[in-house]
Amino acid sequence: MPIDDATAAGLIEAARRVREKAWAPYSGFAVGAAVLAADGRVFVGCNVENASYGLSICAERNAVAAAVAAGARDLTAVAVVTDADPPAPPCGACRQVLAEFGNLTVVLAGTAGATTVTTVADLLPAPFTPDALGHNDEGRK
Numbered sequence: 001m002p003i004d005d006a007t008a009a010g011l012i013e014a015a016r017r018v019r020e021k022a023w024a025p026y027s028g029f030a031v032g033a034a035v036l037a038a039d040g041r042v043f044v045g046c047n048v049e050n051a052s053y054g055l056s057i058c059a060e061r062n063a064v065a066a067a068v069a070a071g072a073r074d075l076t077a078v079a080v081v082t083d084a085d086p087p088a089p090p091c092g093a094c095r096q097v098l099a100e101f102g103n104l105t106v107v108l109a110g111t112a113g114a115t116t117v118t119t120v121a122d123l124l125p126a127p128f129t130p131d132a133l134g135h136n137d138e139g140r141k
């Protein structure tokens with residue numbers, strides 16, 4: 001769902017703030033994400049790396065996990081802030097995880113100030129869905 005400029009700016013600010021908490025000593029690439037739920041709540045996440053590199057978790061997935069843990073499953077938008085220029089989009093795994101909870105508007109921001117707006121469907125046109133499992137909306141057969 002499209003969001004207005006003020007909402008986008010608020011999400012970017014929340015993502016910018018949580019990016020400062022990123023634990024990224026191995027890559028040096030800090031990421032902040034802020035997810036807007038349909039009920040108006042905002043949930044944030046940063047990337048959390050590990051000395052066992054493969055255990056590292058992306059900012060977007062941590063933000064989605066925070067939303068779901070608070071009972072928010074209908075997600076409207078996500079802002080992702082990195083220091084990349086042009087702004088970096090979510091990785092493939094995060095696109096798939098975002099697609100589980102809606103066709104979110106995706107706002108990408110770099111610390112340089114440039115922003116890009118797209119959608120999960122544009123970033124991931126053919127997600128894996130419960131249909132492929134033959135499951136209903138609750139995830140059951």
Ligand code: THU
Pocket residue numbers: 024027029030031046047048049056057058059060089090091094
């Ligand atoms: N990272 C994210 O947090 N989100 C993405 O969508 C792409 C990559 C993190 C993972 C790792 O901690 C660092 O950025 C470098 O890949």
